[in-house]
Amino acid sequence: MARRARWDPERRSAARARAALTLLVVTSLVVALAVLDLVTIGPTRDTASATVGIPSWWSGDCDATHWNATATAAGWKGEGAHRLGASYLGVPVCGPRPAIDGSPNVMWARPGWGEAEWQCVELAQRFMAQIYGVSAYGANGNAVVANYTTAQGGNLIKISNGTVGQPPRPGDVISFNASTNPYGHVAVVASTSIDGNGNGNITMLSQNDTIDGWRTLAVNAWVVQPFGSQTPYGWLHDLAGRGDPLAEGAFIQVSGSTAVYRVAGGAPMRIYTWSAYGGVQPLRVITTQQFATMRAYPSNGTYISDNLDKSVYRMAGGAPLLVSADEATKLPGWGVAPVIGLDHYDFLRLDHLRAYPADGTFICSISDSHCYVVAGGAPLYVPASEAATVPGWKPSAATTVSSAEFTALAHLRQTPLDGTFICDVSTTLCYETAGGAPLRISPLDAPTVPGWSTAKRVTTSAWEFINYAHLSRRPADGAFICDVTDSNCYVTAGGAPIHVPASATTTLPTWATSHVVTTSGWEFDHTDHLAALPADGTMLTSVSSGATYEVLGGVARPVAVAAVAVAAVTPSTAIDQSALDNAGLSGPWSHLASAPPVVALVAPSSPIVATRAASVSWVAPIASSAVTTYDVRFEQSHYWSGYAPWIYPLSLQGLTSTRISAPLAPGDDYCFQVRAHNRAGQIGLWSRARCVTSALDDRAATSLSSGWTKAGSPLYYGGTITRTTLKGATWTLGGVQLARVGIVATTCSTCGALGVYVNGALTATIDLQSPTTLYQQTLTVPAFTYRTGTLVLRVVSDTGKLVQLDGVALSRT
Numbered sequence: 001m002a003r004r005a006r007w008d009p010e011r012r013s014a015a016r017a018r019a020a021l022t023l024l025v026v027t028s029l030v031v032a033l034a035v036l037d038l039v040t041i042g043p044t045r046d047t048a049s050a051t052v053g054i055p056s057w058w059s060g061d062c063d064a065t066h067w068n069a070t071a072t073a074a075g076w077k078g079e080g081a082h083r084l085g086a087s088y089l090g091v092p093v094c095g096p097r098p099a100i101d102g103s104p105n106v107m108w109a110r111p112g113w114g115e116a117e118w119q120c121v122e123l124a125q126r127f128m129a130q131i132y133g134v135s136a137y138g139a140n141g142n143a144v145v146a147n148y149t150t151a152q153g154g155n156l157i158k159i160s161n162g163t164v165g166q167p168p169r170p171g172d173v174i175s176f177n178a179s180t181n182p183y184g185h186v187a188v189v190a191s192t193s194i195d196g197n198g199n200g201n202i203t204m205l206s207q208n209d210t211i212d213g214w215r216t217l218a219v220n221a222w223v224v225q226p227f228g229s230q231t232p233y234g235w236l237h238d239l240a241g242r243g244d245p246l247a248e249g250a251f252i253q254v255s256g257s258t259a260v261y262r263v264a265g266g267a268p269m270r271i272y273t274w275s276a277y278g279g280v281q282p283l284r285v286i287t288t289q290q291f292a293t294m295r296a297y298p299s300n301g302t303y304i305s306d307n308l309d310k311s312v313y314r315m316a317g318g319a320p321l322l323v324s325a326d327e328a329t330k331l332p333g334w335g336v337a338p339v340i341g342l343d344h345y346d347f348l349r350l351d352h353l354r355a356y357p358a359d360g361t362f363i364c365s366i367s368d369s370h371c372y373v374v375a376g377g378a379p380l381y382v383p384a385s386e387a388a389t390v391p392g393w394k395p396s397a398a399t400t401v402s403s404a405e406f407t408a409l410a411h412l413r414q415t416p417l418d419g420t421f422i423c424d425v426s427t428t429l430c431y432e433t434a435g436g437a438p439l440r441i442s443p444l445d446a447p448t449v450p451g452w453s454t455a456k457r458v459t460t461s462a463w464e465f466i467n468y469a470h471l472s473r474r475p476a477d478g479a480f481i482c483d484v485t486d487s488n489c490y491v492t493a494g495g496a497p498i499h500v501p502a503s504a505t506t507t508l509p510t511w512a513t514s515h516v517v518t519t520s521g522w523e524f525d526h527t528d529h530l531a532a533l534p535a536d537g538t539m540l541t542s543v544s545s546g547a548t549y550e551v552l553g554g555v556a557r558p559v560a561v562a563a564v565a566v567a568a569v570t571p572s573t574a575i576d577q578s579a580l581d582n583a584g585l586s587g588p589w590s591h592l593a594s595a596p597p598v599v600a601l602v603a604p605s606s607p608i609v610a611t612r613a614a615s616v617s618w619v620a621p622i623a624s625s626a627v628t629t630y631d632v633r634f635e636q637s638h639y640w641s642g643y644a645p646w647i648y649p650l651s652l653q654g655l656t657s658t659r660i661s662a663p664l665a666p667g668d669d670y671c672f673q674v675r676a677h678n679r680a681g682q683i684g685l686w687s688r689a690r691c692v693t694s695a696l697d698d699r700a701a702t703s704l705s706s707g708w709t710k711a712g713s714p715l716y717y718g719g720t721i722t723r724t725t726l727k728g729a730t731w732t733l734g735g736v737q738l739a740r741v742g743i744v745a746t747t748c749s750t751c752g753a754l755g756v757y758v759n760g761a762l763t764a765t766i767d768l769q770s771p772t773t774l775y776q777q778t779l780t781v782p783a784f785t786y787r788t789g790t791l792v793l794r795v796v797s798d799t800g801k802l803v804q805l806d807g808v809a810l811s812r813t
Helices: 009-033 061-073 120-132 141-147 288-292 344-349 404-408 463-467 502-507 522-526 561-567 577-581 587-591
Strands: 082-088 091-095 157-160 173-178 185-194 200-205 214-220 230-237 251-254 260-264 267-270 284-286 303-306 312-316 319-323 339-342 362-365 371-375 378-382 398-401 421-424 430-434 437-441 457-460 480-483 489-493 496-500 517-519 539-542 548-552 555-558 572-575 601-603 613-618 627-637 659-663 669-678 690-694 709-712 720-724 730-738 740-747 753-758 761-767 774-780 787-795 803-811
Touching: 061 082, 061 091, 082 185, 082 200, 091 120, 120 141, 120 173, 120 185, 141 173, 141 185, 141 230, 185 214, 251 288, 260 339, 267 344, 312 398, 319 404, 339 344, 371 457, 378 457, 378 463, 430 517, 437 517, 437 522, 489 572, 496 502, 496 572, 496 577, 496 587, 539 577, 572 577, 601 669, 613 669, 613 690, 690 803, 730 803, 740 753, 740 761, 753 803, 774 803, 787 803
Parallel strands: 251 284, 303 339, 362 398, 421 457, 480 517, 539 572
Antiparallel strands: 082 091, 157 230, 173 185, 173 230, 185 200, 200 214, 251 260, 260 267, 303 312, 312 319, 362 371, 371 378, 421 430, 430 437, 480 489, 489 496, 539 548, 548 555, 601 613, 613 659, 627 669, 669 690, 709 720, 720 803, 730 787, 740 774, 740 803, 753 761, 753 787
16 A cells, blocks of 8 residues: 655664564553453544644644655645545545555654655554654555564554554554555554454554555454455554553543543443442543543443442443452353452442343353343343344344343343344244233234334344243233223233223322333234233232232122231232222223122111111222112011011112111011122122011000009100019010010119029020119020010019019010
8 A cells, every 4th residue: 555755674674574583572461461351442533733833843733845846846736735634533535546546655754753744654654653652664564564663663552453452552553465556555544343252353544555545454253354365463552552542451531531440341430439349540631622532331241340349241232240269260261351340339230230131132141141131120031043034133143141240130131121022933923021921012003112223123033932931921010001093001910901090090009200111002902912911819908998808700809808818918019099990891901800899788787776766877888890779678477477578679779878777666577688889880788688577565464463563754765664573473465576676774773683483494694784774775685596475574673672674575586
């Protein structure tokens, strides 16, 4: 590409010999010192601001004053000296290009060895002079590296092309041998992007070459690839890093800013305290333009460590993946690549670090060589047999990492984040994840699914969709999903979507802080990865009532208070009460089944009352479908006869209250039952009956022995009493049917006692004594077997003890 300007023939042989020896020795030295790492990302094109001024020997930019006058005198009629565009550290590529534009060789005005402007060698010598302080020396493009000695200054070393772990770095000067001419070429490396396997590319300042002065070359397995007839054989490198202000581990500060950083994998990692680095370190000041060209995250394969707890990580997709001590030595580049210590706050605040690798990142575990593609932070397994079918897959694209991260899950997830888009390479079907499960997206719905058109979709092997290692068959409990086709929203529980009305979203504890996945309606219609009903054993809690339910057969059944503590060991999903109230209905409510409501009476609570009405009540049940109405029925019997058929008063059907007052006829026995209707149209069974008897008046006796007297007063039941002080006096009622007896009587300190006889047999004794006088006291005896016949109440207390009878109650129950 370019010839040398002047060269001393007597020095040529000796210089070449020294160069060959230096190249071999210094290359070995570099490997031994391990001063470079496997992953080297330098600054990209710095065109906005120079870090060095124009050379002292120039007259005008690109030496235009000097070059233009000299070239014109030589007969040049083309364009004057000017920048082509490429520039690095303030050193520009200039033209016109002698080999391409035909411009004349104009010797620079620098004292000493001369170079022809704008040959490729002139750029290399100018760059080394300004950046490294190297004195120009004789060399064609292909000999700039070979002919260099430290006697020229700069203290540079030589590295052979293909040296494992030692790719070109920014600021390196690289020489090429040409198969078509004796001059070769030389260029200055401005940026590199090379992974831990030695694959990537470099971008160079290349004078007397391209129209803008930039050239990018591929790097394969640590070997910089040729272009045209030009084959690179080695480069000069500065151990001090003067040519690479953004070298690995460098401490940098942006001009005009107080913030300081450490370079790791080409990214600026913030320094919050110098104590993490053993005190203040020397800084390299860079321009804002240079800072803007740095990576957002350290490059794949970069090793970093937490200066506080000494944990070591390897970067993949922008995330630090944990490295275990026992596997570190097995990882590529370990022991050669530096481990960049970083401030603990970088890990806490994720400053230029991702929480999880970017979607589409390929990683392989060093322990078993299993490879994965990351989606939503989760590693989706890609079997070797299917890897070739996964878009973007190639061994060089994968970062080998420690298996420790797959266990720790510090920066990997067990399942993808909600809202991750993934596609099955074998079926081309696509999904959006929610609660770890892939919810299928129909092609018809896809354009309307939020994020579909802009989000990255990770296409992966079919393996995960069959085996579910890092995908879930059903969404985890508590995931929020919405149907894009009708805007209905749900919370998942037991694999099923439980409807959440729009008005209730603010009441669910985690709705506001969760990722709500709005996805295709396909899953709601086909239940491929959604269940129609929650799995048995799923626990639900109503946010408004606090009641807990266990799902059995799709029905949310209330958990008894005593069992709530036991159920607490099973996580419960918070749902809105409306999902329970509307269970069994169609549409969005159909993912909870309903069961006929069960209701129980709580009153009447006493089998015998001294009133002409009874309170009949029940508690609204905690049901799997809200109760809408109640029906009440009753059966009635007289003391001398059996029960008549059930009676269904119209006024007691379709009740919305939970209490009624039922009129009672004296001496009659009443049994009540209640049942409930729910929103799902189901009718529950009749409840267990509760029975009550209203007492007969004392005057109902069929016969009285001598010694009884009758009296009346508002103090007495029914306004009347029958009383005696005579032992042996009897009160008789014939033709009774009964299983229980009660009396209404006065109790006092001087009152006596009554014996209860049925068909002549003593059944019980009722004591009427109390410290104070009390009227209308209802006293019952234990129930006995059902009997028919004659009831006799006999005074069994001594004569003189008062027995004051108000009423008698007989019950069949």
